[in-house]
Amino acid sequence: MHAQATAHTTTTTERGSFALARCSCGWTGPARRSRDRARTDAAEHARTNNA
Numbered sequence: 001m002h003a004q005a006t007a008h009t010t011t012t013t014e015r016g017s018f019a020l021a022r023c024s025c026g027w028t029g030p031a032r033r034s035r036d037r038a039r040t041d042a043a044e045h046a047r048t049n050n051a
């Protein structure tokens with residue numbers, strides 16, 4: 001059994017005019033035109049994976 005003690009800590013990074021969500025687990029969200037969208041991606045990822 002794989003014990004998942006690692007929390008999904010998400011951050012947002014900017015790449016040029018795009019923003020994307022990143023997670024401590026290695027996950028990277030799609031490039032978004034707005035930082036708000038990237039944050040939403042990060043929040044959704046954390047919510048679905050920390051559950």
Ligand SMILES: [Zn+2]
Pocket residue numbers: 008009023024025026027045049
């Ligand atoms: Zn993650």
